[in-house]
Amino acid sequence: MNIxxxxxxxxxxxxxxxxxxxxxxxxxxxxxxxxxxxxxDIEARHRAALHSxxxxxVGLAIDTLQRHPSIAVPDRxxxxxxxxxRQSVPGAIRKLGPSQEQLEQMARAKLxxxxxxxxxxxxxxxxxxxxxxx
Numbered sequence: 001m002n003i004x005x006x007x008x009x010x011x012x013x014x015x016x017x018x019x020x021x022x023x024x025x026x027x028x029x030x031x032x033x034x035x036x037x038x039x040x041d042i043e044a045r046h047r048a049a050l051h052s053x054x055x056x057x058v059g060l061a062i063d064t065l066q067r068h069p070s071i072a073v074p075d076r077x078x079x080x081x082x083x084x085x086r087q088s089v090p091g092a093i094r095k096l097g098p099s100q101e102q103l104e105q106m107a108r109a110k111l112x113x114x115x116x117x118x119x120x121x122x123x124x125x126x127x128x129x130x131x132x133x134x
Contacts, residue, residue: 053088053089057082060080
């Protein structure tokens with residue numbers, strides 16, 4: 001047996017051990033990052049579901065307002081939209097945790113956006129005219 005064989009017999013188990021530890025460390029890092037990626041995807045789905053429910057609620061509110069314009073109370077309408085959203089996507093509400101006030105602000109913003117689209121109002125152009133830019 002020569003010196004190279006004896007060195008190989010000594011170093012081979014050490015190199016294999018380090019290689020195994022390196023592979024295990026890489027797998028641990030990968031599996032630690034995987035749930036984070038899943039959380040981001042799940043949160044994105046919850047946000048999309050929440051905004052979809054808000055848009056649907058706004059559509060229902062506008063439909064009601066077109067049929068019965070005498071009940072056009074903005075705060076009541078926002079409350080009805082939030083109520084619809086809470087019933088429609090309770091899981092997203094539970095996971096994202098928005099407050100009642102935040103939901104009402106989102107509902108009012110989406111309702112205003114939809115009403116501006118229906119009436120053809122451009123708030124940016126109005127603000128620019130008011131500032132003297134146009």
